[in-house]
Amino acid sequence: MLTIIIAEAELECVPPALMRHPSVAAKGGKRTVLLDSSFHHRAMQSLPDAYRRGRPDIVHLCLLNALESPRNKEGGLRVFVHTRNDEVIRIDPTWRVPKAYHRFVGLMEQLFAERVIRVGGTVLLSLEKKRLADLVREEAGTAPVQVMHAEGAPYRHQEDAVVVIGGFPHGDFSIPLPYPRYSIYKDELVAWSVLNHVLYGGT
Numbered sequence: 001m002l003t004i005i006i007a008e009a010e011l012e013c014v015p016p017a018l019m020r021h022p023s024v025a026a027k028g029g030k031r032t033v034l035l036d037s038s039f040h041h042r043a044m045q046s047l048p049d050a051y052r053r054g055r056p057d058i059v060h061l062c063l064l065n066a067l068e069s070p071r072n073k074e075g076g077l078r079v080f081v082h083t084r085n086d087e088v089i090r091i092d093p094t095w096r097v098p099k100a101y102h103r104f105v106g107l108m109e110q111l112f113a114e115r116v117i118r119v120g121g122t123v124l125l126s127l128e129k130k131r132l133a134d135l136v137r138e139e140a141g142t143a144p145v146q147v148m149h150a151e152g153a154p155y156r157h158q159e160d161a162v163v164v165i166g167g168f169p170h171g172d173f174s175i176p177l178p179y180p181r182y183s184i185y186k187d188e189l190v191a192w193s194v195l196n197h198v199l200y201g202g203t
């Protein structure tokens with residue numbers, strides 16, 4: 001069983017201080033609005049790390065690729081999303097990720113508001129507070145942990161590994177991850193390209 005953690009993903013709600021900004025308020029007075037740099041670019045400028053925040057699209061593309069993969073359909077994959085605010089999304093492998101971005105955003109807003117998304121008796125998504133280091137330790141147990149990084153040893157596929165991929169567009173992990181780093185290419189790649197490489201056994 002392969003486990004993929006999309007780590008420090010730039011998935012968060014608009015901070016309360018920005019809710020009155022015109023680019024946010026335009027969303028019809030909703031209480032929970034997902035931060036999206038495409039729409040909230042001007043409102044975000046006062047935020048620390050503004051250059052990398054507000055990127056739900058990265059999570060959307062990673063989850064579409066992961067959950068629609070043959071590996072997932074065969075029951076060989078677990079995927080977690082860890083966010084910059086140390087929240088972890090647990091994902092049922094049968095969840096059909098909305099193809100349309102606006103529907104994905106709506107569902108994430110519902111998840112942040114209600115902490116759980118159920119269909120029938122099945123919990124498809126749930127949200128809990130958890131630090132990345134704790135998530136990796138708990139999910140790995142005795143399995144190897146591989147941190148994907150442009151500057152690392154050549155990637156070697158391990159079927160039972162926990163693989164950590166940054167869910168951010170720029171910069172680096174904010175905490176030191178005390179595990180071996182593996183690279184698949186000399187330059188930086190987008191997260192979903194790295195995820196697909198790992199999913200298909202490093203080919």
Ligand SMILES: C[S@@+](CC[C@H](N)C(=O)[O-])C[C@H]1O[C@@H](n2cnc3c(N)ncnc32)[C@H](O)[C@@H]1O
Pocket residue numbers: 147148149150151164165166167168169170171172173182183184185186187188189190191194
């Ligand atoms: C767009 S990158 C973030 C940019 C970051 N400065 C970096 O070093 O890759 C998102 C994530 O994809 C993974 N990644 C990017 N390029 C990679 C490469 N050449 N080999 C392995 N993983 C890579 C890393 O986990 C990284 O955190």
